Amino acid sequence: MDYNKLAELLFPNIDKTPEDYELLYPAREKGIVITRLGPSPTGFIHLGNLYGAFVDERLAHQVAKSDRADAKTGSSGIFYLRIEDTDDKRFVEGAVETVINSLKFFDISFDEGATLPGPGEEYGTAESGNYGPYFQSKRGPIYRAFAKRLVSRGKAYPCFLTEEELADIRSQQEADKCTTGIYGKYAEKNRNLSYEEIETNINAGKSYVIRMKSHGDTSYFKLIDGIRGEISMPGNNQDTIILKANGIPTYHFAHVIDDHLMRTTHVVRGEEWLMSLPVHVELFEKLGFPMPTYCHTAVLMKIDEETGNKRKLSKRKDPELSLDYYRNEGYHPQAVKEYLLTILNSNFEEWRAENPDADIDDFNFTTEKMSSAGALFDLNKLNDISKDVLLKIPAEDLADFLVEWAREFKPNILPLLEDRSYLTKILDLGRDEAKPRKDFICAKQMWDFISYFFDEYFVIQDRIPEQVSDEDAKEILKRYLDTYDHSDDQSAWFDKIRSITEELGYAVKPKDYKKHPEEYKGSVAHVSTVIRIALMGRGQSPDVWSIQQILGEDRLRARISELIG
Numbered sequence: 001m002d003y004n005k006l007a008e009l010l011f012p013n014i015d016k017t018p019e020d021y022e023l024l025y026p027a028r029e030k031g032i033v034i035t036r037l038g039p040s041p042t043g044f045i046h047l048g049n050l051y052g053a054f055v056d057e058r059l060a061h062q063v064a065k066s067d068r069a070d071a072k073t074g075s076s077g078i079f080y081l082r083i084e085d086t087d088d089k090r091f092v093e094g095a096v097e098t099v100i101n102s103l104k105f106f107d108i109s110f111d112e113g114a115t116l117p118g119p120g121e122e123y124g125t126a127e128s129g130n131y132g133p134y135f136q137s138k139r140g141p142i143y144r145a146f147a148k149r150l151v152s153r154g155k156a157y158p159c160f161l162t163e164e165e166l167a168d169i170r171s172q173q174e175a176d177k178c179t180t181g182i183y184g185k186y187a188e189k190n191r192n193l194s195y196e197e198i199e200t201n202i203n204a205g206k207s208y209v210i211r212m213k214s215h216g217d218t219s220y221f222k223l224i225d226g227i228r229g230e231i232s233m234p235g236n237n238q239d240t241i242i243l244k245a246n247g248i249p250t251y252h253f254a255h256v257i258d259d260h261l262m263r264t265t266h267v268v269r270g271e272e273w274l275m276s277l278p279v280h281v282e283l284f285e286k287l288g289f290p291m292p293t294y295c296h297t298a299v300l301m302k303i304d305e306e307t308g309n310k311r312k313l314s315k316r317k318d319p320e321l322s323l324d325y326y327r328n329e330g331y332h333p334q335a336v337k338e339y340l341l342t343i344l345n346s347n348f349e350e351w352r353a354e355n356p357d358a359d360i361d362d363f364n365f366t367t368e369k370m371s372s373a374g375a376l377f378d379l380n381k382l383n384d385i386s387k388d389v390l391l392k393i394p395a396e397d398l399a400d401f402l403v404e405w406a407r408e409f410k411p412n413i414l415p416l417l418e419d420r421s422y423l424t425k426i427l428d429l430g431r432d433e434a435k436p437r438k439d440f441i442c443a444k445q446m447w448d449f450i451s452y453f454f455d456e457y458f459v460i461q462d463r464i465p466e467q468v469s470d471e472d473a474k475e476i477l478k479r480y481l482d483t484y485d486h487s488d489d490q491s492a493w494f495d496k497i498r499s500i501t502e503e504l505g506y507a508v509k510p511k512d513y514k515k516h517p518e519e520y521k522g523s524v525a526h527v528s529t530v531i532r533i534a535l536m537g538r539g540q541s542p543d544v545w546s547i548q549q550i551l552g553e554d555r556l557r558a559r560i561s562e563l564i565g
């Protein structure tokens with residue numbers, strides 16, 4: 001068979017050669033790390049994408065500690081965005097924007113590749129960099145040029161098997177309990193078609209795909225995965241499809257061509273791709289491309305609340321899988337990043353304990369320290385980390401963050417937040433004490449915690465303690481208001497509460513009440529709770545005196561007067 005002639009028959013319009021493309025996309029600067037994110041534009045961006053993107057970003061941008069002194073000299077690598085949009089059924093309008101904006105929120109940005117489209121800019125054209133197009137849907141001629149080369153070398157062939165024939169082969173294989181797919185004797189018929197037969201089929205308008213002609217060698221090969229270390233797997237023997245009947249490449253082919261031509265050095269992707277690795281290794285070999293370093297990340301798992309067992313995070317059951325969740329709830333990106341690092345690198349927490357104030361980017365991230373056995377995601381742990389992270393953020397910045405969150409997710413409270421100095425004081429409350437207040441987790445919950453500072457949102461949520469009768473509650477508040485002096489310092493203020501406590505028959509020391517409950521109605525704690533509820537609407541809050549100083553005398557008097565009527 002004259003394979004060159006066959007290649008011309010199948011790809012008459014392809015005149016560029018692989019060599020042309022090699023010249024067009026020259027090798028990049030030696031020694032730099034090139035990584036990429038290759039999302040499909042489905043509009044759903046999840047924690048796994050962020051997890052992978054984070055690894056990509058760190059690998060490309062992290063300058064090894066020893067090189068840090070000359071970090072400015074450009075030893076940093078390149079992280080680019082490639083849109084894998086070969087499957088137009090999954091396409092969702094605005095998906096590229098979603099990817100870019102969602103990751104930007106977490107401080108992850110790309111150096112190259114697809115970009116945000118400008119006004120009126122057509123889909124698939126907004127990009128930057130010299131290795132594009134960065135949209136697979138625009139790379140058709142490139143894939144075909146390489147497929148043409150494989151055909152011309154006898155390494156790929158057209159296959160005319162129909163849906164029915166494929167189904168028959170499959171059921172036969174299942175009945176014989178052998179591996180399904182097109183390989184060995186199942187591939188023979190189409191592998192061995194003559195030029196004339198192929199030409200006749202094509203002229204008759206028969207549909208066909210292009211399959212690679214596998215070497216069929218299933219002996220084990222070895223490879224070093226950046227995360228998993230040495231991997232040993234049986235070689236591929238399937239005549240895998242490289243171009244579908246509509247001329248569009250399969251993931252396998254597009255991956256190999258794109259990552260080669262865009263000069264990717266590290267392919268970070270989910271472990272679900274591990275089983276196709278033998279196909280990719282064979283394709284790299286057949287095309288004569290050097291192999292990148294694969295880094296197969298572990299699947300994100302969680303402990304199922306009902307069963308207590310580990311399971312994969314699920315789109316249907318776990319809202320926390322979607323990145324939108326973190327934005328809606330108002331998690332601070334720094335907290336999510338910090339948490340991701342704890343699940344990404346087993347030595348991160350130890351490093352953090354030793355370097356509590358260091359910039360997160362100073363941590364030396366390595367793929368070797370990544371778990372290959374399912375990373376466990378735990379919202380409670382994220383919340384704990386978030387509390388620590390938020391405590392370190394200055395109140396002014398926290399106020400900005402809350403306002404930005406509100407702008408997007410709770411715009412009706414924006415006018416209330418305009419008084420920035422009031423808001424900052426509120427957020428700073430109780431933070432510079434020896435045992436600082438550490439209960440802020442995310443913007444939504446922060447707002448919930450502080451909303452009583454704003455009259456429009458002030459509601460009595462809790463009930464007064466059962467030790468205090470309604471008449472006593474009123475009396476406590478009346479006396480409190482009568483004796484209140486806004487200029488009292490904390491101890492003068494508390495002395496007055498003590499007096500009220502005593503006068504009304506409550507114990508000034510809670511332990512006296514505990515010891516002799518028959519002698520008192522309750523204790524100073526119950527009296528204080530009544531005041532708390534009157535002022536804040538809730539029985540628990542940071543220090544009341546400090547809150548009053550922020551609330552101001554007018555608001556305080558108005559709230560209590562309203563209650564005592």
Ligand code: GLU
Binds near residue numbers: 040084268
């Ligand atoms: N488009 C593929 C996906 O969304 C990318 C896999 C890869 O990174 O190679 O799963």
